[in-house]
Amino acid sequence: MEDGFKAIECKDGDVLDFGDNTYKIAKFKQAMYTSFNSTLEDTLNEELIGQGIEIQEPPNMNWFQNGIDCEILTLGSQSWKKGKVKIRISIEFYVEEKDVEITNSKNSEIIEPESSLDDLRRMIHD
Template sequence: MEDGFKAIECNDGDVLDFGDNTYKIAKFRQAMDISFNSKLEDTLNEELNEELSRQGVEIKDSPNMNWFQEGINCEILALGSQSWKKGKVKINISVEFYIEEENVQITNSNNSEITEPESPLDDLRRMIHE
């Protein structure tokens, strides 16, 4: 992601705060999974196919066209390969968290700011040179 954000790994026990509501990552992921396995998925499949068509990408309609669960039958010709390979293309949706600020500042009892060193080895190098 652009704009200076940095993605971090989230554990199931981590908590997201959406103003008045907080949720553990595990509950949020479970709710997203269930949501995408419901009628929402049917709507997304239909809208995705319509948008692809508007962009000039026509996918042969099949009775159970499902980008998110079963995938769509297709073939791929990879660079360097001598033949087409049959398979499916499937869309996976991931939830990512991006940190807005990278600078970590700690204040001690004298209210002076201490910033994290550029490298954890900087402190060792200073001690060696002293």
């Protein structure tokens, strides 16, 4: 991604903070998927029709879960292939690179604490 951001992988147990509200990634993803399957899907269908793309499917189309039956003709292929088209939306978190650089420079300055074994070694050598 441009603008000095770097994508990092998020796990279901990670937490997002939106000011006064915090959510685990798993809960956030579930809420997004639920939204995709209701109002967003209806809005998508309306927008596609507005753009001249009409899909001949029952009203309960499922772009995000099961996919929509269709066929594809790829370049170089001699025939159509049956399948489904499915829309996947990912949730990504982008760290500002400035923060990453600051963190890395701080980490490089961290000095490891002495081990208790170091004291024993000094006593043996003395």
